[in-house]
Amino acid sequence: MPTPRRPRRPTQEELLAAAGKTVPDIIAPDLRVLFCGINPGLYSAAVGHHFARPGNRFWPALHAGGFTDRVLSPHEERELLRLGYGITNVVDRATASADELSTDELAAGGRALQAKVRRHRPRFLAVLGIGAYRSAFGRPRATPGPQPETLGDTRIWVLPNPSGLNANYQPRQLAAMFRSLRDAALSAPAPP
16 A cells, blocks of 8 residues: 655745634544534634644644544544544634634634534534633633533543643643543444
């Protein structure tokens, strides 16, 4: 089997043009886990794939947590569907930094996300970013891990933002937290 060509990196002009663009959801009904980023970065929007910026630790953490048998490339993101996983975002529009999102925009994104979850019924919603979760869901004291509330039959789990800029969590910690979610997702009963 030939080795796939490595996708080229976007130019500075392409990155700037990606502001405000969206990245399509990787979603289907009845997933085991729907992973939810804060919003796409410019790099992800420019290439059209989630968590695509080099240095983002989502794909390595997903593998280290036992969700995949190898580290997938962002360009292989659709492989997640066959494994029972998907990806969406709290806010759809791409920005250079999540700091560009207002609290109102995160809250509106949270409402849209809740409707999406009720429509697609994943077993777990994993929000990747504690600050975004707090703002989007109005839970200012939330901590990482399983949350007490649910969305219908969907359990909510908060994980740290896997951005390489998040120095609060090292790869080993991310792997352990992803593994805890994986264990819970595998032991959860199928939805009714």
